[in-house]
Structures are given as C-alpha cells and as structure tokens.
Amino acid sequence: MLTRRRPRPLAQTRDQYIQRCADDFYKWQATHRPADNEFLLHDGPPYANGDLHAGHALNKILKDIILRVKVQQGAHFPPPSLLYPRPQPS
Numbered sequence: 001m002l003t004r005r006r007p008r009p010l011a012q013t014r015d016q017y018i019q020r021c022a023d024d025f026y027k028w029q030a031t032h033r034p035a036d037n038e039f040l041l042h043d044g045p046p047y048a049n050g051d052l053h054a055g056h057a058l059n060k061i062l063k064d065i066i067l068r069v070k071v072q073q074g075a076h077f078p079p080p081s082l083l084y085p086r087p088q089p090s
Helices: 011-021 022-031 053-070
Strands: none
Touching: 011 022
16 A cells, blocks of 8 residues: 655745754754753764765764654754854854
8 A cells, every 4th residue: 555645845835844844843842852851962073084985974864864763752952053052253
C-alpha cells in the first residue's frame, strides 16, 4: 500500500517554510520541551583538517540525523543565538 507523501513547499512559500522549520522551531520547543532535558552536540570548525571531502558531508548528515532523533525523543536544544552570540556593531 502506498502512502501519500506531504508535498514540498511551493517556491512562493519557501521562505515562510524555512522560517517555520528553523527559527520558529525554538519558539515551539520553548513551550513543548522541558529545558531540563537539554542536548548539545558540539561540532568542530568546518574544514579545519584540510580540503573539503566526503567525510565532511557525512559528518553533517550524521549530525542532522542525531539531532532529529533527539528531538523525537523529547530533547531540548538551546537556540544557536544563545550558544554563539554574534558581536553587535559598535
């Protein structure tokens, strides 16, 4: 039996889709996930060990899979802006 897949976002709504899935995720998480079940996955600087190679892509893919599974298990992630604040212009 085939299941119906959700359609991909239209080009016109792509920016809204990305906003909802990325930035709004942390707002949703604040109301639906306990902060005491925090999970943090540290990743080193990109390309620190030479030229770009397939291992870099594998690292990013595995990191994404781990984070998605942890969300499904109820983990809470601090927003990147709290972990890596950007310097404010003076």
